Each structure stands twice: as C-alpha cells, then as structure tokens.
Amino acid sequence: DTAVSQTPKYLVTQMGNDKSIKCEQNLGHDTMYWYKQDSKKFLKIMFSYNNKELIINETVPNRFSPKSPDKAHLNLHINSLELGDSAVYFCASSQGTGLRYGYTFGSGTRLTVV
Amino acid sequence: GENVEQHPSTLSVQEGDSAVIKCTYSDSASNYFPWYKQELGKRPQLIIDIRSNVGEKKDQRIAVTLNKTAKHFSLHITETQPEDSAVYFCAAGGSGGYQKVTFGTGTKLQVIP
Numbered sequence: 001d002t003a004v005s006q007t008p009k010y011l012v013t014q015m016g017n018d019k020s021i022k023c024e025q026n027l028g029h030d031t032m033y034w035y036k037q038d039s040k041k042f043l044k045i046m047f048s049y050n051n052k053e054l055i056i057n058e059t060v061p062n063r064f065s066p067k068s069p070d071k072a073h074l075n076l077h078i079n080s081l082e083l084g085d086s087a088v089y090f091c092a093s094s095q096g097t098g099l100r101y102g103y104t105f106g107s108g109t110r111l112t113v114v
Numbered sequence: 115g116e117n118v119e120q121h122p123s124t125l126s127v128q129e130g131d132s133a134v135i136k137c138t139y140s141d142s143a144s145n146y147f148p149w150y151k152q153e154l155g156k157r158p159q160l161i162i163d164i165r166s167n168v169g170e171k172k173d174q175r176i177a178v179t180l181n182k183t184a185k186h187f188s189l190h191i192t193e194t195q196p197e198d199s200a201v202y203f204c205a206a207g208g209s210g211g212y213q214k215v216t217f218g219t220g221t222k223l224q225v226i227p
Binding site: 040044048056107108 | 145146148150152156157158159160163201203207208214215216217219220222
C-alpha cells in the first residue's frame with residue numbers, strides 16, 4: 001500500500017502549457033508539502049498545508065498554485081510552464097509539523113518542459 | 115531564516131571504511147535535525163534524526179552527533195556497504211511559527227566494492 005502517491009510519475013510538456021500534479025496520502029497525516037528538487041539535487045520547500053490550510057508559502061512564482069480539497073490530498077497546478085520549471089517535484093506528508101516523525105515523501109514527478 | 119550548509123558534496127569510500135558527512139546551521143533556535151537518504155531515482159527517506167536535548171544517537175551502523183554550541187551536526191556511517199551508496203541530506207528545523215525544516219545541499223556517497 002503506497003503511503004504517499006503522486007501522479008503522474010513523468011510529465012513532458014511544452015513551454016506555455018498548464019499542467020497539474022496530484023498527491024494523496026493514506027497515512028492519516030494532517031500536514032502535506034510540495035518540494036522542488038532541481039538538477040543539482042537541492043530540495044526546496046514550496047508549500048505546506050495543515051488540515052487544508054496554507055501554512056507555508058515560500059517565494060514561488062504565482063504560476064504555481066496548490067490546492068488541498070481535504071487533508072489527504074494536495075495538488076499542484078502550474079500555469080504557463082517555463083523551461084526553468086523542469087525538476088522533480090516531491091509531495092510529502094507528516095503528522096503535525098514533521099518534527100516528531102519526519103516526513104514521508106512520495107516517489108516524485110519528473111517534469112520536463114521543452 | 116534557517117541556512118544549512120553540508121559538506122562534502124561528494125564522498126567516495128572503500129567498502130568497509132567509515133563515512134562522515136558534516137552540516138552546519140545558522141538558527142540557534144533550531145531543535146530538530148533529521149537525515150534523509152535518497153537512492154538514485156527514488157524518494158528521500160528518513161534514516162535517523164536527533165533533537166537538541168541529545169548529543170549523540172546511534173542506530174546500528176549509523177550515528178549522528180550534535181554540537182549545539184558550534185551549531186553543527188554530523189552523520190557517521192561505519193562499515194560501509196555498496197547499498198549505502200546514495201545522496202544524503204541533512205536538515206534543521208523546529209524554530210519559528212511554522213517549524214519547517216530546511217535541507218542541506220546533499221552529499222553523494224559512493225561506496226566502492
């Protein structure tokens with residue numbers, strides 16, 4: 001049983017397109033995150049939701065919009081894709097702030113913008 | 115905000131030798147320090163963590179040490195095996211309103227058989 005699942009696993013799209021990545025967790029966690037991992041493997045937080053409420057919103061272009069319909073789901077919509085958006089996007093979840101048991105990451109979505 | 119620096123960026127060791135990865139952090143209020151392992155093409159996974167009220171923690175071949183005064187912490191892997199080859203990330207967190215963790219830049223460990 002996959003704890004944190006993301007779809008799609010791979011996404012190749014042209015510049016200017018709009019795309020969405022979906023994430024679901026079945027761990028009963030109340031906090032979910034989106035992380036971006038660039039080509040140098042640097043993991044940078046983008047957003048965090050706690051019980052459907054946005055609690056972390058890092059310096060991310062407005063073209064990125066997260067949506068959390070319930071605490072088990074956190075989706076990421078990206079408008080007007082740019083070449084620099086190419087990266088692996090990881091969804092993660094934690095119980096509370098993640099400072100007790102850490103984060104559980106999804107398997108990642110490799111986004112390639114051409 | 116928190117800034118975490120990690121060294122070295124790459125590390126090659128012979129199988130059976132020890133590996134040490136070091137991290138420094140900037141926010142003295144940080145009190146939680148996890149380490150994640152990411153194998154090639156896989157997701158990061160928590161392997162060990164330490165809190166500020168503890169100076170050292172060990173789990174089989176893996177140990178972490180924390181020096182709060184100097185604001186640095188380290189991961190030690192003894193008797194390395196080829197399956198230890200991966201990218202390792204340190205992180206620091208626990209301060210501030212949202213208590214998020216900030217990741218280091220990663221260390222690519224290669225264990226040579």
